[in-house]
Amino acid sequence: MIRKHLFVFTGGLLFGFGLAFGGMAKQEIVLSFLQLKDLGLLLLLGGSACVTAITINLVPKLLKKPFLGGEFKKRKRTLSKRTIIGAAIFGVGWGISGQCPGSSIASIGVGNIPVLIGIASMFLGAYVMGRFFT
């Protein structure tokens, strides 16, 4: 499935380029949003969600299946206490550090080496969740 990796890779390049272009690899900019000094993050989140919404809702009506075959996967999430409690805990971590998963991964590419501490910590948090809370 080398072609799948190729398409995921090129899409990922755009994702990382866009994150860095929008300043998200700088925790200071994310924090300035959370301190309500610069609302730009909402434009970035809204812009990416709108473009993606058009694709996800329109393309499966026009194409029977993805270019490389398979099926258009539906993203299924049911609302539960875990959805909300998890989001709240994420919010606390986001507010403390200005880091979220995607922007931290992009941070490495802009030379933002201290964020490696954050990524290692995210692995730890994900491990504790999967090990003790499932």
Next chain:
Amino acid sequence: MMFPLGIFPYIIGGVLIGIGVSHIYVSTGLHATQSSFFSTTLSFFTKRPYFQQKQYLESRSWRITFALAVTIGAFIYTILLSPEGFFRTSVQWWRLALGGTLVGFGTRLSRGCTSGHGISGLASLSTASLYAVATFLAVGIITAMLLQTLGVTP
């Protein structure tokens, strides 16, 4: 002043991210989201049943490709376009560590992050994701404001 750095970096950045996610969806049918990467990569190192679930084993290789590409994409931006070049955060290490742990725990408990709930979830018109986004935005803002009030900078 709601947008001291202007609106275009944010809008262009957001549209590029949307095109990247769309490109992957149209070609493979996959939702290119971020926080699952931690759980799926951990499946290489632990045999615990949660980490060995089928969907994690199936997606763990492309998620590594994806994370690698996100890093390289940000690197390409930095060498081609970034006015000030490489960047290092001045956020203290204890905040990166404590915040990072809560981010890893919370996003996996909630099964989504700013990208999973925020981009793909909202785009899929998911009610669960809408509540999740409202929650992490509100709690994130309260937390950051509180820290600022306590004199923690940046």
